[in-house]
Amino acid sequence: MRSQKNKVRSTRSQTSFVGLAQLGMTCALAGALVLAPATAFGVSGEALTHAMQSQETKGSVLSGDEQGNFEVKLAVAYPKTGTHAMYLLGESQDIEVTVEAFTLPRGEMTEALQGTVELFSGATLLGSAPVVLDADAPKQTVTISTDRWGRGGAHEVVARYTPDSETGYIATHSAAQTYRVVDTTRVVDDIELNGEPAAGIGEASLEWTIGNIWFSNFRVGFHREVIEGNVSLPDFAPGSSDEELQRYYWRPFIFHDGVGESDEAGNRIITFTGTARLTSGSGNQWNFTDPAMHINAVGDGYITAEFSGFYHIGISQQYEPTRVTIATFNGAKLATDAGGMTSATAELNWQGQSNGAGTWAHAFDASFPNEFVALLNPGVSLFFAESSIATDSSKVPHPIRFSFVETALAEEGDGDDDADPGSETPGGEEPGVENPGGEIPGGEEPGEEEPGGEDPDGEGGEGEEPGAEEPGGEGPDGEESEGEDPEEEAPEGETPDGETPGAVEPEEEAPVDGETGPETPGVGTPGTENPVAEAPNSENLAKSRPDAASSTGTPGAHELSETGGTPQVSTALAAATAVIAGLLMFVRRRDAR
Numbered sequence: 147m148r149s150q151k152n153k154v155r156s157t158r159s160q161t162s163f164v165g166l167a168q169l170g171m172t173c174a175l176a177g178a179l180v181l182a183p184a185t186a187f188g189v190s191g192e193a194l195t196h197a198m199q200s201q202e203t204k205g206s207v208l209s210g211d212e213q214g215n216f217e218v219k220l221a222v223a224y225p226k227t228g229t230h231a232m233y234l235l236g237e238s239q240d241i242e243v244t245v246e247a248f249t250l251p252r253g254e255m256t257e258a259l260q261g262t263v264e265l266f267s268g269a270t271l272l273g274s275a276p277v278v279l280d281a282d283a284p285k286q287t288v289t290i291s292t293d294r295w296g297r298g299g300a301h302e303v304v305a306r307y308t309p310d311s312e313t314g315y316i317a318t319h320s321a322a323q324t325y326r327v328v329d330t331t332r333v334v335d336d337i338e339l340n341g342e343p344a345a346g347i348g349e350a351s352l353e354w355t356i357g358n359i360w361f362s363n364f365r366v367g368f369h370r371e372v373i374e375g376n377v378s379l380p381d382f383a384p385g386s387s388d389e390e391l392q393r394y395y396w397r398p399f400i401f402h403d404g405v406g407e408s409d410e411a412g413n414r415i416i417t418f419t420g421t422a423r424l425t426s427g428s429g430n431q432w433n434f435t436d437p438a439m440h441i442n443a444v445g446d447g448y449i450t451a452e453f454s455g456f457y458h459i460g461i462s463q464q465y466e467p468t469r470v471t472i473a474t475f476n477g478a479k480l481a482t483d484a485g486g487m488t489s490a491t492a493e494l495n496w497q498g499q500s501n502g503a504g505t506w507a508h509a510f511d512a513s514f515p516n517e518f519v520a521l522l523n524p525g526v527s528l529f530f531a532e533s534s535i536a537t538d539s540s541k542v543p544h545p546i547r548f549s550f551v552e553t554a555l556a557e558e559g560d561g562d563d564d565a566d567p568g569s570e571t572p573g574g575e576e577p578g579v580e581n582p583g584g585e586i587p588g589g590e591e592p593g594e595e596e597p598g599g600e601d602p603d604g605e606g607g608e609g610e611e612p613g614a615e616e617p618g619g620e621g622p623d624g625e626e627s628e629g630e631d632p633e634e635e636a637p638e639g640e641t642p643d644g645e646t647p648g649a650v651e652p653e654e655e656a657p658v659d660g661e662t663g664p665e666t667p668g669v670g671t672p673g674t675e676n677p678v679a680e681a682p683n684s685e686n687l688a689k690s691r692p693d694a695a696s697s698t699g700t701p702g703a704h705e706l707s708e709t710g711g712t713p714q715v716s717t718a719l720a721a722a723t724a725v726i727a728g729l730l731m732f733v734r735r736r737d738a739r
Contacts, residue, residue, distance in 0.1 A: 216257060219246040220305045220320035222265070229463050231520035231527070235329040238293040241265055243305040245277050246285040247315065261309040263288050267301040267325075270294065277307070298329025298516070299502025300509065329501035330517040334448050334474045337440035339415060343407035343555060349487075350404030350416045350550035354449070356434055356472065357424055357514070358396045359529055360540035362388075367395030367540075368424040373433065375420020376403045396544065401437060408552060412443025416550060429459040430526055434472065439548065445478035445490070448515075449546075457523040465522075471515040473543060474499065482552075489549035496542050506531035514543065 223242035226232050233239050247259045259279040265272040272292040279286055295301060302322040309315045360367050365388065372379055377399055384394040399422040406416035421435040434451040441447035448471050457463040478492035500506055500513040506528060513519055513531035522530070532538050 216259075216314035216316075217248045218259065218307050218315050218318050219248065220244070220263070220307055220318060222303050222305050222320050222323040224323065225325050227524060229457070229461075229523055231328045231524070233295075233325055233327045234520065235295055235298050235327055235331075236293060238291050240289050240291050241272070241303065241325070243275075243288045243290065243320070244285065245279065245288060245307065247279045248284075257314055259309070259315050260311060261307055261315070263290070264306045264308070265290050265292065266304050266306060267295065270296055272303065295327045297502055298327050298500070298505050299511070300504025301325045301327055324504075326505055327502070328505055328516050328520050330520055331501060332448060332471050332474060332515060332517065333495060333499050333501070334446050334476065337413055337415070337442045337447060339407060339409040339413055340411055341409055344410045345408045345552045345554045347404075347406035347408060347414065347416055347550045347552050350402075350406065350418070351548065352401040352404065352416075352418060352437065352439065352449075353398040353547040354401070354437070354473070355396055355398045355544045356422060357432070357530060358540060358544055359426075359537055360392055360395070362536060365391055367392065368426055370395075370397060370399070371423040371425070372399070373421035373423050375436075376418060377401045377420035377422055398544070398547075404439075404550065406439075406550070414441045414550075414552075415439070416441075416548075423455075426526070426529070430457060431455040432465075435467070437472075441478065441480075445480060445492070446476045447478065447492070448474040453518065453521065457526065459523075459525060463523055468521065470517045470521065472518055473546070474515060475546070486551050486553075487549055488552060489547070491545050491547050493545050494543040500531065507533040510534070512542075 221244045223244070226239075243263050243265065245263060258281075259277070261277055262274055263277050264274040272294050273290040275288045275290050277286055277288055301324070303325050304322050305320040306317070307319070308317050357368055370379055379399060380397045382394065384391055401418040401420055401422075404416045404418040406414060408414040416439045418437050421433055423434075424432045432453065432455040434453060437449050437451040439447060439449050450469055450471050452467050452469045453465065453472070454467040455465045457465070474495045475492040476495065478490045480488050480490045482488040496514075497512045499515060500511045500519075501516055503509045503511045505511065505516065506513055506519065510532040519527050519530050530541065532541070
């Protein structure tokens with residue numbers, strides 16, 4: 147009898163432990179679900195949305211709701227390229243958007259699409275156009291013209307589609323495409339004379355490098371040549387060290403015998419005659435003719451010149467003569483010595499002069515004046531703008547030095563020129579008394595002119611032809627060798643019409659850290675840095691620049707919810723809770739018996 151009771155107790159004990167184990171497993175499972183939801187679903191809802199969008203935007207577009215029956219796909223075209231800057235602030239240009247409709251799963255279009263495509267740069271609406279698609283035409287390219295950029299610099303352009311009616315299609319938008327818009331406004335306001343001139347200016351001189359660069363791999367810079375007129379170059383040998391070579395390639399042109407005028411307010415305009423030429427290899431020639439300096443009373447100013455030349459690399463492009471601003475400056479300190487000579491040294495502007503971050507490359511805003519850079523072929527325009535390659539520090543324009551003599555003009559009525567010729571007879575005799583000599587002193591007849599004389603403007607016309615042989619040098623593109631004849635490489639007179647398929651384009655996404663960009667493949671760090679690494683007067687630029695639109699974070703960035711622990715800790719906590727719950731139930735059952 148006792149043995150049978152012990153057997154029953156043993157069976158009950160085993161049953162209790164089996165039940166306890168089953169109960170523990172159940173509690174562990176429940177605890178894991180209750181206590182660790184953030185572990186199982188650790189990505190926040192917003193991060194999951196971004197992740198899905200990031201998958202959709204791979205390629206070039208962001209599609210509509212994948213769970214719907216229909217999908218609309220948009221793509222903004224890449225910016226057009228040509229022989230000069232294409233997108234200028236205030237000028238209208240076309241932007242193309244491709245619209246395509248699908249039935250999901252991807253197949254033929256079964257329902258017509260009708261709606262509107264809009265182009266945006268940030269919150270700015272650039273333009274819109276209607277779109278209609280059907281089974282016969284499920285894909286369409288929409289062209290939108292715009293001049294609504296509002297500012298210069300880089301713009302991230304996005305296309306948005308909105309349906310007109312209740313159809314299966316939903317609103318969607320494209321991925322962004324970067325467009326670079328050039329604001330050619332000068333950073334120093336116009337300076338002109340007001341009213342009659344107050345003083346004449348003479349004996350003026352100007353020392354100006356115009357442009358400078360250093361290609362360290364080739365150990366050369368821009369070649370310099372005087373074509374004609376009152377301009378010269380320092381004459382010395384190049385030398386052999388980097389420092390000596392840079393001194394040679396960065397020689398300033400010296401314009402002399404300039405003349406001009408000033409007004410009562412202190413505004414001055416000084417003009418020079420002559421043509422200076424820069425070349426880079428045999429494919430690039432830039433001529434600067436008859437520069438003019440405009441300076442106001444506080445020392446702000448700019449230099450214009452008639453620019454011309456050619457680009458002959460792959461295509462033949464002529465730069466027609468155009469007067470543009472080549473340099474600007476602020477706050478030049480003019481001083482006049484005891485001999486009446488006024489002189490000054492001025493740092494030329496560089497930083498902030500592109501009128502908007504990203505105008506020429508990346509998010510940079512340093513360049514020569516935009517009205518000049520915009521004329522150049524995109525294959526070489528970055529010779530005159532910051533572009534994140536090794537030559538950048540050598541592109542900074544060097545300071546200018548100028549001097550002149552200013553002489554006040556005589557007031558009207560000063561001197562004896564206005565005396566009445568009939569009021570007194572020479573020799574002091576009374577009016578009306580006949581001159582015994584019968585002749586009037588100074589016996590020249592009124593109006594009699596001096597004979598002959600040369601025409602002061604009789605000097606000849608243009609200098610060398612644009613294709614004239616230049617003093618050699620290898621171009622940054624590596625296509626020309628030292629001393630090539632540009633006439634053989636690029637015949638004169640071939641000017642492309644409109645866009646040229648062969649135009650060399652600068653790379654938009656040049657590596658930032660030391661790699662070469664579109665100017666000079668393989669260019670390394672210069673041996674000697676430009677002594678004018680930064681323009682200290684850049685803070686004096688006349689206009690403030692709009693900041694570039696801040697870029698958003700990378701779509702699809704996963705964020706772990708703030709659960710306070712890792713998945714392993716949560717699982718262990720759930721298991722421990724389940725065991726404790728099982729033990730408590732076991733104790734209660736035993737006490738009940």
